[in-house]
Amino acid sequence: MMLEDNELIQVRKGKLEELRAMGINPYGQRYEVKDHAKEIHGKYGETSKEELENGKVQIKAAGRIVALRSFGKAAFAHILDASGKIQIYMKHDMLGEEQFKLMNLLDVGDHIGIEGFLFRTKTNELTIEVEKLALLSKSLRPLPEKWHGLTDIETRYRQRYVDLIVNPEVRDTFVTRNRIIKSIRAFLEGMSFLEVETPMMQQIPGGATARPFITHHNALDMDLYLRIAPELYLKRLIVGGLERVFELNRNFRNEGISIKHNPEFTMLEFYMAYADYRVLMDLTEELFSHIAQDIKGGLKFTYQGDEIDLTPPWSRMSMEEAIVKFAGASAEELNDLGRAREFAKKNSVPLEDGLSLAKVVNEIFEKTTEFRIMNPVFITDYPVELSPLSRRNDNNPDMVDRFELIIAGREMANAFSELNDPQDQFSRFQEQVALHDKGDEEAQFMDEDYVRALEYGMPPTAGEGIGIDRLVMLMTDSASIRDVILFPQLRKEQP
RNA sequence: GGGCCGCUAGCUCAUUCGGUAGAGCACCGCCCUUUUAAGGCGGGUGUGCUGGGUUCGAAUCCCAGGCGGCUCACCA
Numbered sequence: 063m064m065l066e067d068n069e070l071i072q073v074r075k076g077k078l079e080e081l082r083a084m085g086i087n088p089y090g091q092r093y094e095v096k097d098h099a100k101e102i103h104g105k106y107g108e109t110s111k112e113e114l115e116n117g118k119v120q121i122k123a124a125g126r127i128v129a130l131r132s133f134g135k136a137a138f139a140h141i142l143d144a145s146g147k148i149q150i151y152m153k154h155d156m157l158g159e160e161q162f163k164l165m166n167l168l169d170v171g172d173h174i175g176i177e178g179f180l181f182r183t184k185t186n187e188l189t190i191e192v193e194k195l196a197l198l199s200k201s202l203r204p205l206p207e208k209w210h211g212l213t214d215i216e217t218r219y220r221q222r223y224v225d226l227i228v229n230p231e232v233r234d235t236f237v238t239r240n241r242i243i244k245s246i247r248a249f250l251e252g253m254s255f256l257e258v259e260t261p262m263m264q265q266i267p268g269g270a271t272a273r274p275f276i277t278h279h280n281a282l283d284m285d286l287y288l289r290i291a292p293e294l295y296l297k298r299l300i301v302g303g304l305e306r307v308f309e310l311n312r313n314f315r316n317e318g319i320s321i322k323h324n325p326e327f328t329m330l331e332f333y334m335a336y337a338d339y340r341v342l343m344d345l346t347e348e349l350f351s352h353i354a355q356d357i358k359g360g361l362k363f364t365y366q367g368d369e370i371d372l373t374p375p376w377s378r379m380s381m382e383e384a385i386v387k388f389a390g391a392s393a394e395e396l397n398d399l400g401r402a403r404e405f406a407k408k409n410s411v412p413l414e415d416g417l418s419l420a421k422v423v424n425e426i427f428e429k430t431t432e433f434r435i436m437n438p439v440f441i442t443d444y445p446v447e448l449s450p451l452s453r454r455n456d457n458n459p460d461m462v463d464r465f466e467l468i469i470a471g472r473e474m475a476n477a478f479s480e481l482n483d484p485q486d487q488f489s490r491f492q493e494q495v496a497l498h499d500k501g502d503e504e505a506q507f508m509d510e511d512y513v514r515a516l517e518y519g520m521p522p523t524a525g526e527g528i529g530i531d532r533l534v535m536l537m538t539d540s541a542s543i544r545d546v547i548l549f550p551q552l553r554k555e556q557p
Numbered sequence: 558g559g560g561c562c563g564c565u566a567g568c569u570c571a572u573u574c575g576g577u578a579g580a581g582c583a584c585c586g587c588c589c590u591u592u593u594a595a596g597g598c599g600g601g602u603g604u605g606c607u608g609g610g611u612u613c614g615a616a617u618c619c620c621a622g623g624c625g626g627c628u629c630a631c632c633a
Contacts, residue, residue, distance in 0.1 A: 183592075216625045
């Protein structure tokens with residue numbers, strides 16, 4: 063990337079030299095900030111003009127100049143700090159010759175520190191009259207224009223720092239993201255879950271069906287995979303007796319990028335000994351309600367124009383029932399391979415040859431039903447062939463005890479009773495290896511150590527994964543995953 | 558990776574049919590000590606994404622490439 067050097071930047075570099083000639087270092091030292099914009103507004107928002115004149119309120123604050131209106135011998139500006147904006151007023155009388163010269167060299171974008179006192183302007187705006195002005199950092203690049211701001215999506219993602227300066231709702235989104243994560247931790251810790259960290263660099267990438275990123279350790283001369291899921295490690299911890307664990311961190315999948323996929327994304331996974339997937343349904347309802355109360359102040363809100371109601375209990379239905387209800391198939395159609403394929407064709411669901419009935423139904427669900435589900439629905443009755451780590455259903459060994467949670471047309475969570483039979487797990491890994499040998503790049507790897515762990519005995523356990531980015535999208539009404547990830551993955555910038 | 562759309566000044570956008578690029582904000586100069594999209598007067602600062610081609614002449618038409626958005630496929 064070439065750093066451009068246009069006239070606007072040249073002018074500011076000129077000011078830099080002028081400042082240095084005046085003995086001012088344009089990149090200052092520490093500044094003891096005592097007051098912040100939001101606190102000032104909160105504390106003195108109701109204080110009258112007269113009260114402020116009678117009892118002087120001294121202020122020491124710092125921030126970035128985001129608006130500047132100058133009158134020759136005086137100027138108004140707004141400074142922005144992490145908490146918000148406040149207006150300042152600078153005038154020749156108060157500043158004296160030296161500081162007035164400095165004032166005239168200020169630009170929108172500069173960081174300054176100010177000491178002064180509060181007053182109210184003619185229009186009654188709470189304002190700091192500046193007695194002492196310090197330049198803390200000179201900005202060489204002009205900020206985007208004040209009316210339209212920065213709207214170019216590529217620049218907003220590539221230069222998120224600029225986006226954050228000029229688009230306050232972006233800052234709000236990431237503050238909310240952090241509140242959601244804190245809310246989740248508080249909820250799980252309240253239930254005695256232990257937060258743990260397991261390897262992101264794995265010798266055998268397991269726990270999901272996805273293509274991994276590969277990296278190399280030089281000293282060990284060994285290829286490693288960035289994890290696609292922490293699942294198998296977390297269950298080893300259940301074997302180890304930790305009983306309730308969770309991990310809230312990044313996964314990496316070498317798949318396509320879209321409005322709901324980023325190569326690295328944040329996942330919550332938690333495992334609970336002695337529970338089953340039905341326990342997790344109740345827990346999930348509680349967790350989401352807890353978060354929605356914290357963030358939205360209630361269980362009803364809109365997402366991208368659609369009404370969402372998280373009030374429990376949520377619908378629970380099998381994949382087939384959901385297709386019948388939301389896509390208008392009949393139960394008989396979905397129980398016969400030929401008729402199911404016909405239904406798929408009618409609904410333009412592309413199918414490869416030789417798929418089993420279970421896989422055909424799964425395809426139909428994903429293409430015709432999932433996007434129609436707005437309010438939360440727990441989808442159950444997944445076939446064993448799609449779930450190599452899940453416990454078989456006691457009544458139907460072809461099915462597993464698993465659910466996916468759909469909200470706003472998207473998979474928000476995936477949970478199941480864990481397979482704790484080491485012999486069954488071993489043979490399911492073998493089936494995956496056979497699929498991999500046949501060219502299925504996403505089939506899972508054999509993990510013998512994991513089977514060995516199960517041989518020591520894992521208590522009956524239920525586990526769940528929740529896509530945090532998608533949850534944040536839901537709670538912040540964001541259309542794209544890139545709007546809830548600070549630095550989404552992009553191609554290399556043009557030279 | 559496929560399809561569709563976009564890319565013009567620092568930012569937001571114009572430029573009708575191919576005739577040699579212009580508005581606002583920002584910036585620069587002058588005036589201005591209560592403004593808040595401050596105001597008044599004056600000034601256009603450009604690799605038109607890149608590289609080819611067609612043409613007397615290309616931001617505009619054609620080809621190739623780049624980056625981005627949406628979408629399909631893969632996936633959560």
